[in-house]
Amino acid sequence: xxxxxxxxxxxxxxxxxxxxxxxxxxxxxEYMYWYRQDPxxxxxxxxYSVGEGTTAKGEVPDGYNVSRLKKQNFLLGLESAAPSQxxxxxxxxxxxxxxxxxxxxxGPGTRLTVL
Amino acid sequence: xxxxxxxPSMDCAEGRAANLPCNHSTISGNEYVYWYRQIHSQGPQxxxxxxxxxxxxxxxxxxxxxxxxxxxxxxxHATLRDTAVYYCIVSRGSSGTYKYIFGTGTRxxxxx
Numbered sequence: 001x002x003x004x005x006x007x008x009x010x011x012x013x014x015x016x017x018x019x020x021x022x023x024x025x026x027x028x029x030e031y032m033y034w035y036r037q038d039p040x041x042x043x044x045x046x047x048y049s050v051g052e053g054t055t056a057k058g059e060v061p062d063g064y065n066v067s068r069l070k071k072q073n074f075l076l077g078l079e080s081a082a083p084s085q086x087x088x089x090x091x092x093x094x095x096x097x098x099x100x101x102x103x104x105x106x107g108p109g110t111r112l113t114v115l
Numbered sequence: 116x117x118x119x120x121x122x123p124s125m126d127c128a129e130g131r132a133a134n135l136p137c138n139h140s141t142i143s144g145n146e147y148v149y150w151y152r153q154i155h156s157q158g159p160q161x162x163x164x165x166x167x168x169x170x171x172x173x174x175x176x177x178x179x180x181x182x183x184x185x186x187x188x189x190x191x192h193a194t195l196r197d198t199a200v201y202y203c204i205v206s207r208g209s210s211g212t213y214k215y216i217f218g219t220g221t222r223x224x225x226x227x
Binding site: 004033035040041042043044045048058059088090092102103104105106107108109111 | 147149156157158159160161164202206214215216217218219220
């Protein structure tokens with residue numbers, strides 16, 4: 001199993017450009033998440049999804065949109081990139097475990113620079 | 116979700132036990148305590164979790180106080196490869212969104 005994969009690994013954008021980050025998981029997980037991590041900080045939740053066709057806002061959703069058209073994929077879009085969105089973006093997925101614990105599996109990250 | 120408080124950094128000699136504390140005084144009854152670590156800029160890696168009882172796996176031990184307001188992650192024999200940022204997170208275990216709130220973690224440096 002590949003686990004959680006992210007595409008691309010690195011990207012440089014100019015202010016105002018748009019792009020889409022792709023997250024894919026092969027573990028048949030229901031839940032998927034997008035986080036961003038700024039230097040010296042912990043991860044902050046941008047958006048998440050509890051199933052195919054559903055999305056919800058996290059802590060820092062402004063400037064981002066997401067879509068979950070297929071269970072295995074979770075897309076993060078930046079419509080008009082700003083320098084403040086320079087960050088490392090991590091995707092994660094987890095099993096819908098009912099009353100049990102809920103371990104999240106993280107991808108390797110996408111390093112985005114907005115000039 | 117409850118917030119957690121961790122010391123910003125700790126050092127540990129190689130081969131010795133590393134004890135990483137976490138305060139989660141506002142934890143509620145259905146929230147689990149999770150520990151993750153992040154090596155360099157890789158994605159966080161799950162270590163261990165617990166609800167009420169102490170837990171042990173091949174990587175670490177987790178000691179949760181009886182009132183559940185704090186916990187300690189123990190790496191029994193730290194190696195240089197354990198140098199990382201360690202995050203303590205509390206999150207709901209019942210049906211819900213399982214959202215994590217990351218703090219800034221503890222930067223553990225294992226010294227040769």
